[in-house]
Amino acid sequence: xxxxxxxxxxxxxxxxxxxxxxxxxxxxxxxxxxxxxxxxxxxxxxxxxxxxxxxxxxxxxxxxxxxxxxxxxxxxxxxxxxxxxxxxxxxxxxxxxxxxxxxxxxxxxxxxxxxxxxxxxxxxxxxxxxxxxxxxxxxxxxxxxxxxxxxxxxxxxxxxxxxxxxxxxxxxxxxxxxxxxxxxxxxxxxxxxxxxxxxxxxxxxxxxxxxxxxxxxxxxxxxxxxxxxxxxxxxxxxxxxxxxxxxxxxxxxxxxxxxxxxxxxxxxxxxxxxxxxxxxxxxxxxxxxxxxxxxxx
Numbered sequence: 001x002x003x004x005x006x007x008x009x010x011x012x013x014x015x016x017x018x019x020x021x022x023x024x025x026x027x028x029x030x031x032x033x034x035x036x037x038x039x040x041x042x043x044x045x046x047x048x049x050x051x052x053x054x055x056x057x058x059x060x061x062x063x064x065x066x067x068x069x070x071x072x073x074x075x076x077x078x079x080x081x082x083x084x085x086x087x088x089x090x091x092x093x094x095x096x097x098x099x100x101x102x103x104x105x106x107x108x109x110x111x112x113x114x115x116x117x118x119x120x121x122x123x124x125x126x127x128x129x130x131x132x133x134x135x136x137x138x139x140x141x142x143x144x145x146x147x148x149x150x151x152x153x154x155x156x157x158x159x160x161x162x163x164x165x166x167x168x169x170x171x172x173x174x175x176x177x178x179x180x181x182x183x184x185x186x187x188x189x190x191x192x193x194x195x196x197x198x199x200x201x202x203x204x205x206x207x208x209x210x211x212x213x214x215x216x217x218x219x220x221x222x223x224x225x226x227x228x229x230x231x232x233x234x235x236x237x238x239x240x241x242x243x244x245x246x247x248x249x250x251x252x253x254x255x256x257x258x259x260x261x262x263x264x265x266x267x268x269x270x271x272x273x274x275x276x277x278x279x280x281x282x283x284x285x286x287x288x289x290x291x292x293x294x295x296x297x
Contacts, residue, residue, distance in 0.1 A: 002057065002061065003023065003051065003054065003057040003058055003061050004021050004022070004023045004058070004061040004062065004065065004071065005021060005022050005023075006020075006021055006022070007019075007020045007021055007022040007072055007075065008022075012233065012234060012266055013233075014233065014266040014267065014268045015266055016263070016270055016273070016278045017277075017278060017279055018070065018277050018278075018279070018281055019070070020069075020070035020071065020072050020105070020279075020281065021065065021069055021070065021071045021072065022071070022072050022073075022074070022075045022076075023058070023071050023072070023073050023074065023093070024051075024073070024074035024075070024076055024077045024079070025051065025054060025073070025074065025077075025079050025084075025089040025090045025093050026048050026049065026050065026051065026074075026077045026078075026079070026081060026083075026084075026089065026090075027042065027048070027049040027050075027051060027077060028042065028044065028045050028046065028047050028048040028049050028077055029045065029046065029048060029076075029077045029078045029081055030046060030047075030048045030081045030082055030083060030145050031078055031081060031109055031110075031143055031144075031145040031146040032046050032143070032144050032145040032146075033109075033142060033143045033145075033146065034141070034142055034143075034144075034208070034211040034212055034214075034215050035132075035142060035172060035202060035204060035208050035211070035212060036208060037203070037204075037205055037208060037236070038076040038077065039205075039207055039208065040205040040206075040207055040208070040235070042076060042077075045077075048077070048081055048083055050087065050089065051089070054089055054092070054093065055092055055093070055096065058093055058096050058097075059096055062096065062097065062100045062102065063100075065100070065102055067101045067102075067287055068101065068102070068103060068286050068287050069102045069103070070102070070103045070104075070105060070281050070284070071097065071102055071103070071104050071105070072104075072105045072107065072279070072281075073090070073093070073104060073105070073106050073107070074107065074108075075107065078107075078108050078109055078110055079093075079106060079107075079108055079110070080108045080109070080110020080111070080112045080113050081110060081145075082110075082112075082145065084110065084112050085112050085115075090116070091115070091116050091119065094116055094119045094120070094123065095119055097123065098119050098122045098123045101287040102124070102287065103124045103125070103281065103284040103285075103286070103287065104123055104124065104125045104126075104284070105125070105126055105127075105128065105279060105280065105281050105284065106125065106126070106127045106128065107128045107130065107169070108127070108128070108129060108130070109129065109130050109131075109143065109146040109147060109152060110146075110147065111147045111151050111152060111154070111155040113127065113155060113159070114155050114158050114159065117158070117159065117162050117164070120159070120162075120164050121162060121163065121164065124284050124285050124286070124287055125164065125165075125284060126164070126165040126166070126167060126280050126281065126283040126284045127156075127159055127164055127165070127166055127167065128166075128167035128168070128169050128198065128279070128280055129152050129155065129156050129166070129167070129168060129169065130169040130171050131149050131152055131153070131168060131169070131170060131171075131185065132170070132171060132172055132173070132174070132178060133149065133174075133178045133181060134149045134150075134181055134184060134185055134188065135149075135178070135181070136148055136149065136150070138177075138178070141215050141216065142215070153188055153189075153192050156168070156189075156192045156193075156194060157191075157192040157193060160192060160193035160194070160195075161193065165195055165196075165280070165283035165284065166192070166193065166194050166195060167194065167195065167196045167197070167198060167279075167280035167283070168185075168186075168189045168192075168194045168196075168197050168198070169197075169198045169199075169200070169265070170182065170185055170186075170197065170198070170199045170200070170251060171198065171199065171200040171265060172200055172201055172202035172203065173199060173200065173201050173202065173247055173251075174202050174219070175201065175202070175223060175226075175239060175243060175247060176219070176222060176223055177216070177219050179247055179250070182250055182251055182254060183254050186251070186254045186255055186258055186260070187258070189258075189260070190258045190259070190260075194260065195260065195261065195280075195283055196260060196261045196262070196263070196275050196280040196282075196283060197251065197255045197260045197261070197262045197263075198262075198263050198264070198265050198278065198279065198280065199247075199248055199251040199252075199255075199262070199263075199264055199265070199267075200264060200265035200266060200267065201238070201239055201244050201247055201248075201267065202239075203236050203237065203238055203266065204227065204236070204237050205235055205236050205237070206235070206237075209227070209237065223239075226239055226240060226243065227239060230243075241268075244267055244269075245267075245269055248264050248267055248269050248272055249272065252272045256274065261274045261275030261276075262274050262275065263275055263277070263278035263279070263280075264278070265278060265279075
């Protein structure tokens with residue numbers, strides 16, 4: 001396989017994801033989130049590129065997967081950038097995966113996904129939306145190319161109303177900047193019929209930290225000591241454990257009170273996990289082993 005690959009979160013000891021595969025229809029992402037970690041290992045990341053021969057390569061690779069394999073779309077490049085509206089690469093990929101005996105987890109900020117509800121309803125799939133703030137002005141600074149938080153919540157509700165399991169990733173949470181929004185975000189998520197919550201603190205790599213300092217210099221100066229003198233895993237800055245735990249516990253307490261299942265992402269606090277998986281993939285039904293092979297061709 002060369003377009004579907006085993007998911008490898010840098011062999012992080014803090015990753016609790018189930019065994020899964022990773023697939024990205026695009027290289028790069030034009031949402032241009034200033035906190036993005038993928039810029040550290042994908043050159044020219046904010047310029048989106050089309051993968052050559054995507055359909056034929058995907059057909060070839062998916063045939064090699066075991067029944068009920070979990071494919072995560074996408075862990076680096078959002079599968080629904082603005083360009084997807086015209087390029088339709090993700091829609092083409094979903095049309096192929098809909099005929100395969102696999103499970104699919106889609107992670108996105110892109111509201112174009114509602115266009116593909118007709119395909120998603122034929123799939124074993126769950127959709128996770130990432131929202132870091134509901135402050136529209138702050139969101140525009142942090143995620144200048146992405147749909148607004150309000151537009152994302154509308155898309156989540158539309159998907160949920162069609163019976164597609166939805167997950168909210170409050171990711172990342174910026175300590176002393178967006179953590180005051182936790183309760184309101186979760187309340188909105190409840191009204192949008194979200195099922196599972198994933199929370200994660202801001203964990204910058206050096207290039208991301210430099211971008212944040214340019215965009216939010218006052219906030220960065222306030223918290224810089226805690227990041228740069230905190231903990232470092234694989235060239236990534238972490239807030240001190242006590243601060244991260246307090247933030248995750250606040251999300252946990254509110255999430256549980258509202259009836260969500262909950263997990264953290266790369267935080268190390270597995271005692272706070274209440275669902276069948278950290279990423280929400282437990283919401284995706286298994287494929288019956290004999291049900292879809294005839295469609296594979």
